[in-house]
Amino acid sequence: xxxxxxxxxxxxxxxxxxxxxxxxxxxGGTVNLFWYVQYPGQHLQLLxxxxxxxxxxxxxxxxxxxxxxxxxxxxxxxxxxxWSDTAEYFCAVSYTGGFKTIFGAGTxxxxxx
Amino acid sequence: xxxxxxxxxxxxxxxxxxxxxxxxxxxxxxxxxxxQQILGQGPKLLIQFQNNGVVDDSQxxxxxxxxxxxxxxxxxxxxxxxxxxxxAVYLCASSNQGYEQYFGxxxxxxxx
Numbered sequence: 012x013x014x015x016x017x018x019x020x021x022x023x024x025x026x027x028x029x030x031x032x033x034x035x036x037x038x039g040g041t042v043n044l045f046w047y048v049q050y051p052g053q054h055l056q057l058l059x060x061x062x063x064x065x066x067x068x069x070x071x072x073x074x075x076x077x078x079x080x081x082x083x084x085x086x087x088x089x090x091x092x093x094w095s096d097t098a099e100y101f102c103a104v105s106y107t108g109g110f111k112t113i114f115g116a117g118t119x120x121x122x123x124x
Numbered sequence: 125x126x127x128x129x130x131x132x133x134x135x136x137x138x139x140x141x142x143x144x145x146x147x148x149x150x151x152x153x154x155x156x157x158x159x160q161q162i163l164g165q166g167p168k169l170l171i172q173f174q175n176n177g178v179v180d181d182s183q184x185x186x187x188x189x190x191x192x193x194x195x196x197x198x199x200x201x202x203x204x205x206x207x208x209x210x211x212a213v214y215l216c217a218s219s220n221q222g223y224e225q226y227f228g229x230x231x232x233x234x235x236x
Binding site for chain 2: 015020043045047054055056057060062101103105111112113114115116117
């Protein structure tokens with residue numbers, strides 16, 4: 012079965028620290044990849060997406076992610092986190108030609124001021 | 125533009141009772157999704173509609189869950205009868221000819 016794995020369930024960082032959240036997906040062909048974020052008390056919203064082209068994609072608020080096809084990975088990065096980045100982050104994959112989007116279990120990030 | 129609307133925001137029921145959730149997607153979005161998000165887990169797709177037809181309902185427990193999308197616009201998700209393990213947040217999302225989904229605020233269901 013197709014699946015998405017997020018390596019860390021909880022991450023605690025101090026402001027200005029660098030962030031990398033891991034995401035791996037099971038092989039299933041051509042994929043579209045997403046990172047969604049849910050800030051406290053808010054809806055899930057799209058952070059960034061990859062459909063094709065440059066494997067390094069940039070999203071909102073200084074986030075970026077790199078698609079490494081050989082590793083089935085789509086890790087999220089930010090060079091310097093802020094207190095306002097405290098949120099839950101979800102990696103999601105949809106397989107081209109299929110319809111279902113599969114979400115990872117999420118990573119809760121807490122940034123200490 | 126207005127976002128995805130859901131109601132109610134919270135619901136508490138006893139097991140074996142029934143409950144219904146409503147979703148109004150973003151205007152013009154042909155695809156509508158219902159997800160179940162259990163505490164500590166990511167959203168799990170229950171059912172996906174394209175206009176008013178079902179695209180995927182492989183993970184919908186059809187013995188107790190049902191969903192409809194009349195006229196290809198708003199949608200209702202029903203649980204009858206509810207079980208304790210149905211306690212979760214039920215998310216509705218919509219998209220327009222793409223894979224980017226816009227989510228509503230969710231309905232938090234507690235079954236006691």
